[in-house]
Amino acid sequence: MDEQAAGQDSAFEEGMQWYVLKVQSNREKSIRESLLKRIKREGLEQHFGEIVIPTEKVVETKGGKKRVREQKLFPGYMMIQMELTDESWYLVRDTSGVGDFTGAAGKPSPMEESEVNRMLGRAEEGEEEKPAQPVVKFTVEVGDTVKVKEGAFESFEGSVDSLDETSGKVKVMIEIFGRSTEVELEHWQVEKL
Numbered sequence: 001m002d003e004q005a006a007g008q009d010s011a012f013e014e015g016m017q018w019y020v021l022k023v024q025s026n027r028e029k030s031i032r033e034s035l036l037k038r039i040k041r042e043g044l045e046q047h048f049g050e051i052v053i054p055t056e057k058v059v060e061t062k063g064g065k066k067r068v069r070e071q072k073l074f075p076g077y078m079m080i081q082m083e084l085t086d087e088s089w090y091l092v093r094d095t096s097g098v099g100d101f102t103g104a105a106g107k108p109s110p111m112e113e114s115e116v117n118r119m120l121g122r123a124e125e126g127e128e129e130k131p132a133q134p135v136v137k138f139t140v141e142v143g144d145t146v147k148v149k150e151g152a153f154e155s156f157e158g159s160v161d162s163l164d165e166t167s168g169k170v171k172v173m174i175e176i177f178g179r180s181t182e183v184e185l186e187h188w189q190v191e192k193l
Contacts, residue, residue: 017110049081
């Protein structure tokens with residue numbers, strides 16, 4: 001049985017390609033579950049690999065409390081790894097909530113390997129794979145005029161010079177004693193004017 005499984009596994013990988021599906025927005029998770037159930041019920045597991053909803057981790061601060069949540073990168077889209085046969089194509093297209101495959105003239109076009117790796121956060125060859133860092137969701141943009149809400153520079157006003165998504169720091173140019181000075185603050189310490 002091991003030989004058969006090994007032989008099946010290599011064929012499994014060869015015919016598999018990644019495709020992008022247009023689906024109803026805000027129903028991605030239930031559509032994914034529905035697809036998985038139908039694949040199992042129809043006994044077509046050998047034609048399907050992963051079904052992924054691309055997300056990123058976002059840090060939000062509300063009321064001084066930090067929380068990390070997952071946010072969809074492409075609402076209304078999901079990625080599916082599958083071998084394109086008449087049965088597998090019909091199963092996917094006939095699932096409630098699935099619009100269509102992306103591609104030219106109704107013919108599904110597979111994704112490039114580099115696109116798949118980038119969207120799934122996998123490292124390219126030669127690069128080290130880094131764990132996905134949460135990205136901070138800012139309420140201000142570079143160039144915005146802001147007021148400092150908290151800290152040593154409370155009630156000072158200035159303009160946003162730069163934002164660091166990984167650390168959540170905001171660099172603000174504030175005028176102190178007639179000179180423009182760069183001050184690094186936490187993103188939750190400033191508010192847009």
